[in-house]
Amino acid sequence: xxxxxxxxxxxxxxxxxxxxxxxxxxxxxxxxxxxxxxxxxxxxxxxxxxxxxxxxxxxxxxxxxxxxxxxxxxxxxxxxxxxxxxxxxxxxxxxxxxxxxxxxxxxxxxxxxxxxxxxxxxxxxxxxxxxxxxxxxxxxxxxxxxxxxxxxxxxxxxxxxxxxxxxxxxxxxxxxxxxxxxxxxxxxxxxxxxxxxxxxxxxxxxxxxxxxxxxxxxxxxxxxxxxxxxxxxxxxxxxxxxxxxxxxxxxxxxxxxxxxxxxxxxxxxxxxxxxxxxxxxxxxxxxx
Numbered sequence: 539x540x541x542x543x544x545x546x547x548x549x550x551x552x553x554x555x556x557x558x559x560x561x562x563x564x565x566x567x568x569x570x571x572x573x574x575x576x577x578x579x580x581x582x583x584x585x586x587x588x589x590x591x592x593x594x595x596x597x598x599x600x601x602x603x604x605x606x607x608x609x610x611x612x613x614x615x616x617x618x619x620x621x622x623x624x625x626x627x628x629x630x631x632x633x634x635x636x637x638x639x640x641x642x643x644x645x646x647x648x649x650x651x652x653x654x655x656x657x658x659x660x661x662x663x664x665x666x667x668x669x670x671x672x673x674x675x676x677x678x679x680x681x682x683x684x685x686x687x688x689x690x691x692x693x694x695x696x697x698x699x700x701x702x703x704x705x706x707x708x709x710x711x712x713x714x715x716x717x718x719x720x721x722x723x724x725x726x727x728x729x730x731x732x733x734x735x736x737x738x739x740x741x742x743x744x745x746x747x748x749x750x751x752x753x754x755x756x757x758x759x760x761x762x763x764x765x766x767x768x769x770x771x772x773x774x775x776x777x778x779x780x781x782x783x784x785x786x787x788x789x790x791x792x793x794x795x796x797x798x799x800x801x802x803x804x805x806x807x808x809x810x811x812x813x814x815x816x817x818x819x820x821x822x823x824x825x826x
Contacts (some may be wrong), residue, residue, distance in 0.1 A: 555616075560585040562609030564594060573778075586812050604642050611639025619784065628786040629738060632695045646816060648678040648732060651762050654810035654820050655712070658731055658760060659687050665754065666733040667720050674733070675715075676707045678731030688729075690718040690755040720747040725754040730755035735764045736795065744790075748802035755825040761804060763795050763821045778812030792821055 564582040567574055574582075586594060594602065612619060614635045652658055661682040666675045669689025678687050691697050697717055704713045720734075721743055731752050736744060751761050766782065768775045768789070778791055796807045804823025812819055 557585055557589060558609055559613060561589070561591070562606050562613070565606035565609070568602055569599065569606065570596065573702065604645070607635075607639045607642040610635045610642070614639070615781065619780075627783055629693055634699065637671050637696050637699060638673075641673035641699075644670065644674040644735075645677040647674050647679040647764065647818065650810075650813055650816065650818065650820060651731065652681050653813060654762070654822060655760070657758070657824075658762075661730045663729045663731075663756070664688070665690070665725075665729045665751075667732065667734045667751075668738045669700055669715065670696045671725065672697075672703045672713070672715065674754055675700070675713050676703060676709060679707070679709050681713050685712070685730075687713045688716065688725075689713060689774060690716045690720065690723070692717060692719045721750070723747065723750045723754055727754070727756050729755050730759045732759070732761045733764065734761060735787075736790050737764070737766055737782045737783060739787055741788050741790070745801075752802045752804060757825055759825050761799060761802075761823050761825075763790075763823075764818050765767055765790050765792070765795060765821065767817050767819050769817075792819065795821040796823075 560582050564579075564586055567579065567582070568727075586592070597605070614633055615631075618631070618633070618636070631808050636670060648664075652661070661678075662685055664678050664682065664685050664687045666673075666678065666687060666689040669675050669691045672689055675689040676688045689700060691700070694717060697715055702709055704715065720739065732755060734744070734747075734751065739747070748761070755761065766778060766789075769778055782789055792809050796809070799807045799821065800823070802823070803825070805823040805826045806822070808822055810820040810822060
């Protein structure tokens with residue numbers, strides 16, 4: 539491989555990097571009261587048009603906020619990788635942009651779960667494993683208006699933000715947050731539904747935790763494992779795998795996920811049909 543080959547790749551990817559930043563900047567300006575120079579506004583919009591995105595005003599304000607936060611998340615995580623490529627895998631982020639970006643992205647999960655099987659249209663007790671900044675738990679409280687929710691996480695910087703988010707949402711009476719590792723879960727017969735994001739866990743931890751999760755469910759309750767579907771091309775797949783490994787997780791295929799659920803004593807194990815373009819796939823198992 540020559541230096542010219544490397545620099546050619548750099549030039550190609552530089553365009554994508556700058557375009558991503560421009561999209562995030564335009565979305566950020568639309569949500570703020572800041573007035574950018576007109577020529578900057580026009581140039582940002584030209585990038586979006588060139589990317590085939592048309593008028594970003596067609597998005598609802600919440601959709602604009604989610605997209606902007608994901609852009610900021612991607613950029614900040616990329617900088618973290620460049621600044622410290624030698625660090626050990628694991629969730630050690632303290633940057634609020636990264637923590638909140640993952641939290642905003644997770645807010646779609648309860649809606650996906652609720653539509654995955656008729657049994658989960660109504661949920662009274664919900665466990666959010668790896669609750670992070672608590673926004674998934676807040677979304678769950680809105681999807682299931684009578685549900686009580688427990689969120690567990692072992693990363694205190696995230697939990698600190700989660701407590702503030704839950705209080706701001708006025709949900710302190712319905713959402714309980716605990717600093718607890720999934721492998722130490724000791725609840726018994728409590729939950730109708732348990733959400734487990736496999737991309738934040740190691741495979742050994744998931745294997746050790748699943749019997750405890752089954753014990754924590756009520757009869758008829760469901761464990762829902764979430765996994766990221768692999769992107770369609772090799773480069774996107776490689777970068778997604780790097781991101782997952784660096785965050786302390788692993789890539790699990792649906793067959794392996796189903797086998798782990800069955801080994802933990804779950805029945806009716808199946809993969810839910812994917813809803814829309816979301817990259818998350820759900821594998822469900824029921825406690826008999």
